[in-house]
Amino acid sequence: MVQYSVLDATFAALADPTRRGILRRLGDGACSISDLAELFEMTLTGIKKHVRLLEDAGMVVTEKRGRVRYCMLGTNSLEREVAWIRDYQLSLEGRLDRLDEFLNRTEGTS
16 A cells, blocks of 8 residues: 555645756756755755755755755655556546446436
8 A cells, every 4th residue: 555645745745846847957967956046046945945845755865065965866766656646547537437337327217
């Protein structure tokens, strides 16, 4: 069974457009916190909060090199999240199929 706290952290991290933008940027390679703050026109404190949420979800890792902290993509491959979405989609499709069957059975009976 999927642990919902893991899903919650991932979906919370992905819910914000700035955090999705950070992930897109890190897809091009590592970047310093300062560079991210400049890119997104945010304070260091603000960008650090976004990065922390992404770290909590396993989507970003940070590493300190000298006096600079760098961010890079983490190891969360979203497999659990994709599996949850797939299961949810199958459940919805099943409900719609049963509704369709019911409507076809009851068509013209009123």
